[in-house]
Amino acid sequence: MITPSPALPIAVPLVAAAFLAGLRKFLRRWLADLIATATAAANLWLCTALLRASWHSNIVYWFGNWFPRGRMVVGIGFEVDPVGAGLATLACLLTLLGFIYSWRITDSGRDLFQPLMLIFMAAMCGFAMTADLFNLFVFFELMSTAAFALCGLKTHEPAPLQGAFNFAVTNTVGAFLILTGIALVYAVTGALNMAQIGFLLGSRHDLLVIAAAAFLCSGFLIKAAIAPFHFWLPDAHSVAPTPVCVLFSGLMVELGAFAVLRMTSVMFGQSLLQPHSAFRATLLLLGSLTVVWGGLMCFAEHHLKRVLAFSTISHGGAMLLGVAIGTPAAITGWLTYLFAHAMAKAGLFFTAGILLHRLQSMSEPQLFKRGRPLRFTAVLWLLGGIALAALPPFGLSNGEDLIESATHAHAIHLWVTLMFFFTSAMTGAAVFRVGMRVFFGLGDAGPADRAAKIDEAPDGPEEQHHIPARMFLPAALCIALSAAPAYIPGFGRWFFNAAHRFLAQSLYIARIYAQPVHYVLPPAPHSDLGSTLMHGAIAVVCALLLASWAVFHLALPRGFRGATHLEGPMFPLRKLQSGHPGDYVVWCMVGFVLLGGCLFLLP
Amino acid sequence: MNGAWRMRIFFLAAAGFACLYFLAVRNLPPWGHYRGPYGDVMATSSVFQRHTTDVVNAIDYDYRGFDTLGEEFILFTSVLGVMLLLRDPEKNKGISRSGNMGQATRFGAAGSYAALLVFGLYMTTHGQLTPGGGFQGGVILATASMLIYIAEDFRVFKRITSHPIVEALDALGAAGYAAIGLSAFLFSAPFLTNWMPLGKTGDVFSSGTIAAISACVGLEVTAAFLMLGYTYLEEIVSETGEGG
Numbered sequence: 001m002i003t004p005s006p007a008l009p010i011a012v013p014l015v016a017a018a019f020l021a022g023l024r025k026f027l028r029r030w031l032a033d034l035i036a037t038a039t040a041a042a043n044l045w046l047c048t049a050l051l052r053a054s055w056h057s058n059i060v061y062w063f064g065n066w067f068p069r070g071r072m073v074v075g076i077g078f079e080v081d082p083v084g085a086g087l088a089t090l091a092c093l094l095t096l097l098g099f100i101y102s103w104r105i106t107d108s109g110r111d112l113f114q115p116l117m118l119i120f121m122a123a124m125c126g127f128a129m130t131a132d133l134f135n136l137f138v139f140f141e142l143m144s145t146a147a148f149a150l151c152g153l154k155t156h157e158p159a160p161l162q163g164a165f166n167f168a169v170t171n172t173v174g175a176f177l178i179l180t181g182i183a184l185v186y187a188v189t190g191a192l193n194m195a196q197i198g199f200l201l202g203s204r205h206d207l208l209v210i211a212a213a214a215f216l217c218s219g220f221l222i223k224a225a226i227a228p229f230h231f232w233l234p235d236a237h238s239v240a241p242t243p244v245c246v247l248f249s250g251l252m253v254e255l256g257a258f259a260v261l262r263m264t265s266v267m268f269g270q271s272l273l274q275p276h277s278a279f280r281a282t283l284l285l286l287g288s289l290t291v292v293w294g295g296l297m298c299f300a301e302h303h304l305k306r307v308l309a310f311s312t313i314s315h316g317g318a319m320l321l322g323v324a325i326g327t328p329a330a331i332t333g334w335l336t337y338l339f340a341h342a343m344a345k346a347g348l349f350f351t352a353g354i355l356l357h358r359l360q361s362m363s364e365p366q367l368f369k370r371g372r373p374l375r376f377t378a379v380l381w382l383l384g385g386i387a388l389a390a391l392p393p394f395g396l397s398n399g400e401d402l403i404e405s406a407t408h409a410h411a412i413h414l415w416v417t418l419m420f421f422f423t424s425a426m427t428g429a430a431v432f433r434v435g436m437r438v439f440f441g442l443g444d445a446g447p448a449d450r451a452a453k454i455d456e457a458p459d460g461p462e463e464q465h466h467i468p469a470r471m472f473l474p475a476a477l478c479i480a481l482s483a484a485p486a487y488i489p490g491f492g493r494w495f496f497n498a499a500h501r502f503l504a505q506s507l508y509i510a511r512i513y514a515q516p517v518h519y520v521l522p523p524a525p526h527s528d529l530g531s532t533l534m535h536g537a538i539a540v541v542c543a544l545l546l547a548s549w550a551v552f553h554l555a556l557p558r559g560f561r562g563a564t565h566l567e568g569p570m571f572p573l574r575k576l577q578s579g580h581p582g583d584y585v586v587w588c589m590v591g592f593v594l595l596g597g598c599l600f601l602l603p
Numbered sequence: 604m605n606g607a608w609r610m611r612i613f614f615l616a617a618a619g620f621a622c623l624y625f626l627a628v629r630n631l632p633p634w635g636h637y638r639g640p641y642g643d644v645m646a647t648s649s650v651f652q653r654h655t656t657d658v659v660n661a662i663d664y665d666y667r668g669f670d671t672l673g674e675e676f677i678l679f680t681s682v683l684g685v686m687l688l689l690r691d692p693e694k695n696k697g698i699s700r701s702g703n704m705g706q707a708t709r710f711g712a713a714g715s716y717a718a719l720l721v722f723g724l725y726m727t728t729h730g731q732l733t734p735g736g737g738f739q740g741g742v743i744l745a746t747a748s749m750l751i752y753i754a755e756d757f758r759v760f761k762r763i764t765s766h767p768i769v770e771a772l773d774a775l776g777a778a779g780y781a782a783i784g785l786s787a788f789l790f791s792a793p794f795l796t797n798w799m800p801l802g803k804t805g806d807v808f809s810s811g812t813i814a815a816i817s818a819c820v821g822l823e824v825t826a827a828f829l830m831l832g833y834t835y836l837e838e839i840v841s842e843t844g845e846g847g
Contacts (some may be wrong), residue, residue, distance in 0.1 A: 007794030011784060011794060014676055015781045018777040018778035021770070022774020025770070063793060063795050083786075101819040112686070115683065117686075123673075151687070161688060188632065189638065211630075328605070350633075417778050567615060589613065589616035589619075592619075592623075596619070600626075
């Protein structure tokens with residue numbers, strides 16, 4: 001099998017996007033759709049081939065044929081490892097499903113949807129594969145720019161502009177932080193290649209390294225929507241079109257945490273990432289805060305896309321816990337969790353898109369009882385909820401178990417287990433509650449909040465009477481793939497190999513300088529089916545109880561109606577989600593000071 | 604959060620930010636003690652390796668040309684985004700301009716336009732020799748066209764800049780950069796390898812793909828800024844008051 005050039009997954013979609021954008025006034029809609037879908041499919045093939053080729057050793061690629069001179073890197077290099085190639089493959093898969101889902105939808109934002117999606121996909125591929133710190137920043141910017149525009153695709157009302165604006169402001173603050181961090185790193189090392197920086201810094205651990213790490217990590221944690229950097233995410237999700245939400249929640253947010261781990265493991269591997277370091281403790285703290293905050297707000301929301309957005313925040317926090325623990329087993333768990341969550345969340349967003357298409361609303365009180373004829377949609381929605389609650393066979397359970405067992409016989413084991421239980425139960429409960437009200441018409445319509453009244457302009461002119469296969473199939477496929485780690489043998493071993501290679505700093509640096517590298521793989525850890533079943537079952541039962549408590553609260557005696565408080569104003573969390581971009585920037589600053597302060601002050 | 608609390612929390616956070624920033628900057632190497640060899644190596648070797656007397660452009664379009672491809676597409680995407688977000692036709696528009704300018708303005712504008720056009724083209728084509736290049740030249744070329752709006756009226760400007768050809772040229776410039784990068788595959792070299800003849804140092808036709816990429820970027824930036832100018836003016840200028 002030939003290995004394609006790693007430049008192709010970036011160059012091909014960019015050329016196709018330019019072609020589609022330049023000729024958009026001359027191209028027919030079906031032709032533009034065909035070109036975009038074919039490009040995404042071709043990119044999926046290219047990335048899969050890269051993934052296979054990177055299996056035995058990382059692929060190093062020098063743009064412009066500029067090889068390093070001695071220890072000095074001259075040009076820009078890619079180092080494609082299984083994690084990078086795998087994330088690029090996931091980006092292509094989700095984009096392809098998004099194109100199939102939105103095939104010939106009437107409102108496509110003046111035909112700019114396809115070129116912007118292709119640019120977004122190319123940027124995510126480049127982001128995942130690059131070995132150059134500044135190149136990482138360039139792709140961060142390209143990804144953000146395409147995302148801001150995609151977020152405001154439906155500009156019939158002021159709300160999408162507002163969501164896109166908040167998103168743009170907070171992420172631009174992140175870009176400034178990253179740029180400052182890059183400047184600091186360049187000032188001490190004179191290098192931009194991450195491997196060369198890691199080689200030059202070695203185990204250096206002084207104030208400058210800490211400050212640079214604080215700047216770089218805060219910037220990428222804004223993208224990763226970790227509390228208190230997360231405020232932009234629900235605003236952006238509640239206004240973005242469905243395929244765009246799938247890409248935001250499924251991959252873009254997780255790429256933020258990926259960048260943090262890639263940077264720290266390659267550049268600061270021997271300083272910040274030592275076991276029991278302040279850096280790990282800080283990430284644990286921020287991750288736990290995010291899990292609780294996202295979980296509480298997820299249950300308190302009544303706009304379907306906002307429910308899913310807050311669930312992404314909560315799961316993102318849980319994934320950050322895996323990153324913070326950072327042993328090969330925990331990173332294997334993180335990868336499994338990331339993949340399964342991306343598929344489950346994509347399936348849920350596609351299902352929400354079906355509801356929007358059929359019933360013209362995203363608000364839980366307005367959808368009350370109206371989903372009763374939609375049986376298959378109900379099945380998909382509930383399966384998605386079970387997947388989020390991490391019941392086997394869905395892959396989130398394996399990921400959760402691997403991360404938890406990585407902390408076995410350690411003081412934080414109980415805490416991490418509790419956090420994973422909390423995120424599973426709260427997000428599962430929110431999805432179940434929506435399902436019980438919308439599809440089964442149980443209880444009452446539930447309280448309406450201000451955010452639930454922001455309604456999205458639907459894709460079609462009036463209520464549709466059937467669900468086209470192009471919408472249903474991607475949703476079903478995503479939910480099915482979410483359980484793939486259970487039924488495809490060897491999945492766990494692949495993820496373990498990828499995680500092990502991802503963390504091996506010296507091997508990454510050696511490959512850049514074309515030195516011979518030998519990979520030795522210890523035996524892969526196994527997740528224990530018994531404990532995953534037990535954890536999953538407890539989470540699902542708790543989620544169902546919580547959902548029923550909220551739905552049937554009127555049937556209960558007055559003293560037992562506490563669930564309405566969980567569904568209600570949630571003071572002060574909801575108050576903080578004010579929609580004012582100034583507030584969000586203030587919280588980004590607070591988060592930066594919190595992260596930097598912890599890195600400085602913790603032992 | 605009301606205004607007063609926002610400011611209080613902001614100043615608290617800003618104080619923390621200032622502390623961290625101060626600690627970082629205080630530990631930087633002192634002024635003039637440049638650490639890396641990269642800058643010095645580039646400054647001495649790019650003339651021999653690439654026949655380019657402007658080192659900045661050699662780095663932008665050759666050594667680190669892949670970054671610049673990304674940057675060019677950031678501009679391309681931003682313009683698409685602006686056109687997308689500002690597309691609502693039913694906005695109330697504040698400014699209305701009526702009547703044409705006097706003869707003196709039109710004459711002066713035509714003269715300046717010609718001069719700026721030549722200057723912009725010079726900038727775009729001489730990036731490999733003197734400071735300048737596609738980005739700078741493109742901005743000059745596009746802003747020169749704003750003189751049409753000043754001297755004539757908005758309708759003339761709109762007729763030129765809203766033409767589908769401008770969008771096509773914008774895309775052609777952007778795709779051209781990537782295509783030059785892909786053309787290296789014909790020689791089984793990596794993406795963006797400088798395979799064209801390097802020419803004689805100091806000539807206009809020297810430095811291989813650097814000049815070609817610079818021309819593509821010039822085209823893209825010109826068209827992109829024309830589209831931006833049109834989109835913003837469309838947002839604030841009402842057509843009904845025009846013409847007089």
